[in-house]
Amino acid sequence: xxxxxxxxxxxxxxxxxxxxxxxxxxxxxxxxxxxxxxxxxxxxxxxxxxxxxxxxxxxxxxxxxxxxxxxxxxxxxxxxxxxxxxxxxxxxxxxxxxxxxxxxxxxxxx
Amino acid sequence: xxxxxxxxxxxxxxxxxxxxxxxxxxxxxxxxxxxxxxxxxxxxxxxxxxxxxxxxxxxxxxxxxxxxxxxxxxxxxxxxxxxxxxxxxxxxxxxxxxxxxxxxxxxxxxxxxxxxxx
Numbered sequence: 001x002x003x004x005x006x007x008x009x010x011x012x013x014x015x016x017x018x019x020x021x022x023x024x025x026x027x028x029x030x031x032x033x034x035x036x037x038x039x040x041x042x043x044x045x046x047x048x049x050x051x052x053x054x055x056x057x058x059x060x061x062x063x064x065x066x067x068x069x070x071x072x073x074x075x076x077x078x079x080x081x082x083x084x085x086x087x088x089x090x091x092x093x094x095x096x097x098x099x100x101x102x103x104x105x106x107x108x109x110x
Numbered sequence: 111x112x113x114x115x116x117x118x119x120x121x122x123x124x125x126x127x128x129x130x131x132x133x134x135x136x137x138x139x140x141x142x143x144x145x146x147x148x149x150x151x152x153x154x155x156x157x158x159x160x161x162x163x164x165x166x167x168x169x170x171x172x173x174x175x176x177x178x179x180x181x182x183x184x185x186x187x188x189x190x191x192x193x194x195x196x197x198x199x200x201x202x203x204x205x206x207x208x209x210x211x212x213x214x215x216x217x218x219x220x221x222x223x224x225x226x227x228x
Contacts, residue, residue: 050214090209
């Protein structure tokens with residue numbers, strides 16, 4: 001079973017700054033099956049990125065994803081006040097088939 | 111615009127079975143996608159429970175597989191979750207969702223809190 005480890009656990013930044021969030025897999029993951037989500041308090045998660053680098057519908061272009069193999073990154077180029085939330089990475093594995101989430105990174109206002 | 115809505119008891123007794131239903135509107139389950147359940151204990155992270163295709167093929171989280179059944183009713187455009195022998199550790203917000211392995215989980219219900227207590 002693949003384990004996803006996100007870092008840092010908490011990231012404190014100011015609006016306007018650049019955020020870099022990491023997701024590391026315990027073994028190689030297909031880039032096609034790596035996604036990122038944003039979750040705000042009391043809300044369901046929202047899909048940001050799928051296929052490691054494709055933005056979901058309606059997601060601003062300040063959000064970008066990259067990476068391959070075991071190391072993936074979510075970058076928010078210029079933080080807006082509404083971007084402060086918890087972010088999760090997720091992968092789909094084929095053996096056995098199923099999904100795994102990382103433990104999350106909390107992005108908080110500094 | 112697809113919408114998903116969870117329904118079911120908010121309180122379940124220990125050792126009993128948790129049963130939830132997800133009603134889908136704005137999209138026919140029969141048209142495709144995997145339909146799944148994810149849960150989140152209060153203040154903690156997300157845990158995938160399992161998914162089902164409209165044809166009925168399923169796959170489950172290995173850690174929950176012995177207790178989980180997910181089924182689909184295409185005539186009602188609904189899918190359901192049963193989790194047996196619940197304990198306090200199963201207290202969580204349960205989300206139903208739609209997705210594929212390649213395009214991510216792109217639609218979520220609002221979530222429903224299920225508490226396990228006698």
